[in-house]
Amino acid sequence: MDMGLTDKVVLITGAGRNIGRATAEAFAAEGARLVLTTRRSDSLLQETAAACRAAGAEVVTALCDVGDEDQVRDAVQAAERAFGGVDVLVNNATNRVQGPFLSMSNEDWRATAAANLDGPIFASRAVLPGMVERGWGRIVNYSGVSAYRGGGAMKAAVKLGVVGLTRGLAREFGKHGVTVNAIAPASIEGERDPGTERDVDISGIDPRLPIPRFGHPEEVAALVVYLCGKHAGYVTGQTFHINGGEILQ
Numbered sequence: 127m128d129m130g131l132t133d134k135v136v137l138i139t140g141a142g143r144n145i146g147r148a149t150a151e152a153f154a155a156e157g158a159r160l161v162l163t164t165r166r167s168d169s170l171l172q173e174t175a176a177a178c179r180a181a182g183a184e185v186v187t188a189l190c191d192v193g194d195e196d197q198v199r200d201a202v203q204a205a206e207r208a209f210g211g212v213d214v215l216v217n218n219a220t221n222r223v224q225g226p227f228l229s230m231s232n233e234d235w236r237a238t239a240a241a242n243l244d245g246p247i248f249a250s251r252a253v254l255p256g257m258v259e260r261g262w263g264r265i266v267n268y269s270g271v272s273a274y275r276g277g278g279a280m281k282a283a284v285k286l287g288v289v290g291l292t293r294g295l296a297r298e299f300g301k302h303g304v305t306v307n308a309i310a311p312a313s314i315e316g317e318r319d320p321g322t323e324r325d326v327d328i329s330g331i332d333p334r335l336p337i338p339r340f341g342h343p344e345e346v347a348a349l350v351v352y353l354c355g356k357h358a359g360y361v362t363g364q365t366f367h368i369n370g371g372e373i374l375q
């Protein structure tokens with residue numbers, strides 16, 4: 127199915143691994159041009175870029191901490207210099223500063239909010255003027271299952287904040303041809319930084335779940351591509367749960 131994404135410029139944050147990498151490769155397969163960023167893991171980012179170029183995509187890369195508005199603006203300006211503007215923004219980057227609430231510091235809270243909520247706000251603010259000018263744009267944000275079933279109060283707070291951000295932007299920018307949606311995954315397989323928790327530990331997959339396995343990053347990427355493609359122009363402000371039925375909305 128033609129998704130209408132040929133030559134669209136897609137900026138993905140946190141694109142070095144896992145869902146971000148799978149998403150980059152999925153957009154490359156659609157003929158999109160890519161701006162791939164991550165905070166510090168440049169070697170992983172270059173691996174993603176190489177895979178996308180091998181699929182025929184034009185790619186630029188940039189290191190960018192999404193919690194730093196100047197760095198986000200620089201990355202968007204690099205995209206504009208390379209390709210003329212950003213059509214699709216995928217706010218994928220996250221960190222996993224998690225633990226018992228009373229053991230977490232204010233620095234932990236700031237880091238959690240910076241990566242997961244400041245980042246989508248800064249990046250949206252940087253790309254939306256161009257989207258409005260062109261009368262077309264797509265933004266995909268990431269909530270997560272913790273926002274709906276609890277599990278890490280600080281993470282849950284910012285991931286539910288992402289839902290509010292998504293709804294607010296959808297309402298404000300729909301008339302400009304911009305859709306904004308969120309995805310709330312759970313238990314997607316992938317690499318984790320040493321010492322950080324999984325949202326659900328591998329041994330914790332409940333055999334009574336409707337689909338009792340980990341999800342694949344490619345399954346999430348396919349949903350992102352659909353939401354950004356030409357068939358989803360009437361879909362905005364929604365949060366899509368991709369969790370094997372762990373919670374039912």
Ligand SMILES: NC(=O)c1ccc[n+]([C@@H]2O[C@H](COP(=O)([O-])OP(=O)(O)OC[C@H]3O[C@@H](n4cnc5c(N)ncnc54)[C@H](OP(=O)(O)O)[C@@H]3O)[C@@H](O)[C@H]2O)c1
Binds near residue numbers: 217272317
């Ligand atoms: N996987 C799941 O089961 C699951 C469940 C619920 C929600 N989600 C959501 O789905 C999205 C993708 O999940 P994932 O597991 O694939 O992510 P991930 O691999 O854990 O994180 C993606 C990348 O974000 C980068 N990052 C961290 N802090 C950053 C910052 N301040 N600025 C820029 N980049 C930063 C990291 O790269 P560096 O090493 O360069 O910092 C990391 O490689 C996330 O938003 C996540 O919250 C996933």
